[in-house]
Amino acid sequence: MVSSQVDTQEVLMEIRNVDRAFGGVKAVDNVSMDLRAGIITTLVGPNGAGKTTLFNLITGELSKDSGTIKWLGQPINRIKPFQAARAGILRTFQDLRLFNEMSVEDNILTSIEANSVPLPMAKSQRKARREKVEYALSRTGLIDKRHIRAKDLAYAERKFLSMARVMATDARLWLLDEPASGLDPNSYEKFLEILREEVKQGVTVCIIEHNLDIVIGISDRIAFLDRGKLLADDEPQTVLNDPDLRAIYFGERT
Numbered sequence: 001m002v003s004s005q006v007d008t009q010e011v012l013m014e015i016r017n018v019d020r021a022f023g024g025v026k027a028v029d030n031v032s033m034d035l036r037a038g039i040i041t042t043l044v045g046p047n048g049a050g051k052t053t054l055f056n057l058i059t060g061e062l063s064k065d066s067g068t069i070k071w072l073g074q075p076i077n078r079i080k081p082f083q084a085a086r087a088g089i090l091r092t093f094q095d096l097r098l099f100n101e102m103s104v105e106d107n108i109l110t111s112i113e114a115n116s117v118p119l120p121m122a123k124s125q126r127k128a129r130r131e132k133v134e135y136a137l138s139r140t141g142l143i144d145k146r147h148i149r150a151k152d153l154a155y156a157e158r159k160f161l162s163m164a165r166v167m168a169t170d171a172r173l174w175l176l177d178e179p180a181s182g183l184d185p186n187s188y189e190k191f192l193e194i195l196r197e198e199v200k201q202g203v204t205v206c207i208i209e210h211n212l213d214i215v216i217g218i219s220d221r222i223a224f225l226d227r228g229k230l231l232a233d234d235e236p237q238t239v240l241n242d243p244d245l246r247a248i249y250f251g252e253r254t
């Protein structure tokens with residue numbers, strides 16, 4: 001599933017000594033890691049490990065207490081979510097945050113409009129937007145649902161719409177927060193297939209995932225967080241075969 005189109009040694013994002021506490025809880029504790037281009041990095045760890053907080057720090061939903069994050073070599077320490085999106089870093093949320101009263105198609109269009117650098121709407125740009133919407137609709141299997149309101153979709157379709165909203169932008173880094181949770185096996189196979197295809201086209205993905213089958217099926221690299229600390233960042237087999245990490249993952253720590 002590694003991209004054939006990009007240099008996977010290229011570091012897109014450099015995270016160094018990042019901290020964030022909530023009162024006495026160190027949600028993210030001195031985390032340093034790289035996100036490399038054209039691969040899928042999976043963030044795993046028990047509940048409360050700090051995975052979502054790390055996403056929030058990357059995209060500026062939360063501010064860091066200390067540490068630095070660089071994107072394409074440039075510090076993005078005070079970035080706001082809309083600036084992150086326009087810089088090519090886009091995320092999904094566990095609670096999806098769709099516009100429930102809007103149609104599927106309008107949800108995708110809105111995402112393009114909100115997350116792209118505004119340009120005068122030349123005819124050619126309008127056409128390009130339409131093509132992106134069509135691409136996202138067809139890749140996620142939502143083409144026949146384009147006029148349905150988001151709130152009337154089935155659960156799996158809502159998950160795919162959330163992904164379509166990222167897909168239709170030109171984001172280079174996708175941060176996906178449990179995008180496959182609650183999906184039936186058919187849907188998550190489809191989800192994995194879509195993701196692999198997008199990575200082949202050059203997208204870079206960091207995904208938070210609990211389902212071990214999905215973690216095994218998709219990861220090029222696994223970063224393991226526990227109580228805010230990064231305990232491992234390595235090849236999947238190395239992380240998954242580590243008995244101490246397995247004990248933490250399966251809640252068997254002493």
Ligand SMILES: Nc1ncnc2c1ncn2[C@@H]1O[C@H](COP(=O)(O)OP(=O)(O)OP(=O)(O)O)[C@@H](O)[C@H]1O
Nearest residue numbers: 022025026027045046047048049050051052053054
């Ligand atoms: N806004 C907040 N206010 C107070 N504490 C928070 C806040 N956000 C996160 N925390 C705490 O920070 C820690 C890390 O939470 P976080 O949601 O990042 O973990 P997670 O690994 O994403 O967990 P899960 O797998 O359950 O989603 C937890 O102890 C959580 O209670």
